[in-house]
Amino acid sequence: MSEELLTRMEKAIVEGNKEEAEQLARESIEKKIDLNEVIEKGYVQGIQKVGDLWEKGEYFLPELIMSAESMKAAMSVLKPEMEKAQIAIKSQGKVVIGTVEGDIHDIGKNLVSSMLSANGFDVIDLGADVKLEKFIEKAETENADFICLSALLTTTMLGQKKVIEVLNEKNLSDRFMVLVGGAPVNQKWADDIGADGYAENAMTVVKAAKKLMEK
């Protein structure tokens, strides 16, 4: 396979060039290249570099979100093709995510959702103001690994606690890992309510989720 093509894929992600990322995905399908390799050695390299640039303080949220969207665009070209050819897509894990009931804020949640999906997680985004039962219902039917609960308000962050309580009541707490986030949320709160993880921003969510999957 052409090294040049992989480098261009990586570059498209780093630069957040959506059209280019899509175009290269189509090109690799036409050229019948190993699509898993395209993802691993091309696009994923790009998103990892984006993570590094964020860590170094060179990249900020606008770059992050554009790179994540370019990744999404490329994947939406590749995925149907791989499903057609019955090629298994390597998934880092399955995530059900949403902003809890009574809370309409979804900027932070969208960012987390995009970053998880760009980093190879299967993300089912339920949106904002999501009924608490719906998180569990969806996680069960989708057989998810994670339930991610976002809340911006101190009043609605109680919803995060309730979801965990219901999981305990239904004896489902071993089946799903719960990650909590949002402006008023901190590690102490996560510990208090018995969440499996907490992340303070969209980049650390990816790390936290990967680490939990290794367990």
Next chain:
Amino acid sequence: MIKTIRPKIEFLSKEFIQKIIDEAYDILEKEGVFVENQEAMRLLKEAGMKADESTQRVHITPELVRDSLSSTPSIIKLYDRTGDKEFVVGGDHVHFDPGSAAITIFDHETSEERKAVSEDMVKFYRLTECLEHIHFQSTGIVSSDVPDLISDSYRLFLGLQFSTKPVVTGTFRVEGFKPMHDMLIAIRGSENDLAEKPLAIFDACPSPPLKWSNLTTQSLIDCARAGIPSELISMGMTGATSPVTIAGTLVQHTVENLSGVVICQLAKKGAPVIFGGSPSSFDMRKGTTPMGAIETMMIDSAYAQIGKHLNLPTHAYMALSDSKTNDAQAGFETGIGAVLAALSGVNVVSGPGMMNFESCQSLEKLVVDHEICRMAYRMIEGISQRDDPIAKNLFEDFTAESQFLSMPHTRKWYREEHTLPRIIDRDTYDYWVSLGKKSIADSASEEVERLLKENPPALPGEDIVKELQKIMLSDARNNGISSLPEIKTQ
């Protein structure tokens, strides 16, 4: 005497303001705004506006905007609880009020944020009452010892008892308006008296970009009909929920505020409305909304200028900080904000006491910020000539030994020319050491204690307290809450 000029700051040229307003008019007409309230939708349709019920999008014509602007008062007069003291909201008058609505209080003893309870709220209101340069009170803290369902009316219930100042408040639920309105009527005596002499301002926040939720729209309508001023709190976050450029955010801000003005005027012609907001520069690294960012303050000052150009009273969230403790950042962000707000002639400035992105109130910070407000007021008084000649007569018979301390001229003017702070450190080093090397937060904490000890609660008459209790209890019961926290008045 030469006329004293009021120092002023302006960020926008006339041409720039006009361009921003023109683009706002275009957006209102071509793109429209979202209104998730049926009554407002009906009013807008009756006014001939093109509206789509399914998408809740409504297009507003320039004619209706102009018409609404022409019926909106350029000046609002607020009155304190007694009805005697008048505050003009308009022109270049500046009134500070504590930032609201915090969900925590900063505990000076532990240096940590904690949930606030009724007792904290009472202290907060009583303290506000004591601080002369904080003209208005605000229902600035949400109490955690009453259920959320009634937290809006409960804030006002305590505020009206423990401070006589006009109050900046707002509803958290559609049903919250009635008990809150009833409480205000209980103070004034009748609905007409209240409309005649408004005691409260109600904040209403559109959801950026370009959306009026059911709750906030209903608040606009209810307030307009009751003669209560609505303060429009547009709050775009640059690059997240509004355009990233400052000018771009000003365009969106203008669209949101103008649509709010239209809704108020359709609900009742002549309804008082304040062109306000709480926009912020969005931090692209942290994903937070720094109120102390200089760009946030530039947006605030500039939209206030637009509001003035439209001949409306203005409001901004300035004179607050994102710091988590009472440190240098808390002081300088608040200081810059207060000074810029005063120089911009913002009529209602919400901020003092507030830290951590509008989420925390600090009694100590409120006392420090009060000193900042004192400085800001002094500054906008400007430099006056006072005497004629200015000073040359003071130098007659001047010798090498001459000084000014014993001159009658000094005694005559020093109190008017110079402010005397209470807690700002101006001691000599040795004296400061002898007092225990206190920080301003420590001095402020002592000042809080002193003020609360020396000033008894400014409670209204017993009849009024009883009436307020009746209204509050009935609201609580309607929400399935049988009792309220006991309030200690001392």
